[in-house]
Ligand code: DOR
Ligand code: ZN
């Protein structure tokens with residue numbers, strides 16, 4: 001097969017290892033078809049879906065139901081996280097080979113998944129296969145309650161950096177003790193990256209993620225965006241944001257934490273408005289644009305959005321444009337200018353915090369496993385053409 005690509009840059013399809021596609025139970029916000037279409041439009045050809053759906057992906061039966069439900073909808077390849085609860089320790093370990101990782105919420109967010117006590121955390125950490133990552137949402141529930149995260153109208157003050165440090169320190173200590181792989185979702189502060197760097201130097205098997213939200217937005221944007229900028233963990237100070245770029249070497253993956261909520265839900269009074277923003281469609285454009293501006297080398301982006309996620313989550317056929325791997329390919333016109341707008345958003349919720357941002361570099365065509373799936377703003381892929389990823393055995 002010959003692909004005409006004159007004037008185009010050729011990138012491997014991105015892997016978004018952190019999305020919330022709301023299927024089942026929240027399909028008014030997103031379903032697997034709308035979510036994977038948004039991914040495709042953003043040059044993301046593989047996604048890993050989080051377990052805080054309704055019902056949560058917290059048992060073998062719920063996982064199988066989800067797999068059957070989404071298979072006829074997906075237009076990109078996909079895998080799942082298994083959600084930790086206080087009681088599903090053995091069950092989680094028994095389905096580990098069917099998922100990319102476990103997700104353990106140490107602090108509460110959208111949905112009901114939460115594990116705060118030492119004992120179940122320790123048992124999950126020591127029982128789930130040590131070579132499969134446990135991804136943690138590292139915010140400490142007790143300190144969130146103490147600082148009034150529930151009732152406060154000041155989101156950032158109520159979810160202080162300290163809460164993330166406390167949870168992170170506990171997770172690192174237990175991971176070190178039991179020798180397990182640990183993946184820290186959405187790091188947002190300099191202190192977290194210092195702690196992770198120190199742990200890596202000691203040989204702790206830890207990797208970590210940042211989101212484009214925290215790389216490109218700060219608490220000043222939250223002021224501007226109001227509830228639309230509300231997210232857990234919150235947008236941070238300018239100095240923490242700058243630290244994420246300064247500590248880029250410590251960061252292993254960039255995942256979007258794509259967490260759609262409808263405009264109506266976001267326009268409720270502050271306390272009631274849910275946390276989260278869309279992101280799966282804008283990650284590649286924002287990062288490519290940052291490379292065009294000379295902020296970061298393109299190969300450093302590919303490492304964190306393709307190579308590293310494939311390795312960390314054991315995605316057998318993904319991770320590189322080379323013989324033997326899936327031909328997931330993005331053609332991008334590096335010169336074309338455009339502005340991100342809500343109208344372009346394919347997520348059901350129809351908005352993005354990046355509306356108005358000017359981008360240099362427009363995605364022209366996307367191939368999934370060699371098949372043309374997206375061309376000139378049109379999704380060509382048939383629902384159900386996306387496939388479950390295969391995991392390397394560990
Ligand atoms: O802001 C967030 N929204 N943080 C999370 O951890 C969950 C997510 C969601 O699912 O809405
Ligand atoms: Zn989270």
Ligand code: ZN
Nearest residue numbers: 018020050257
């Ligand atoms: Zn998340």
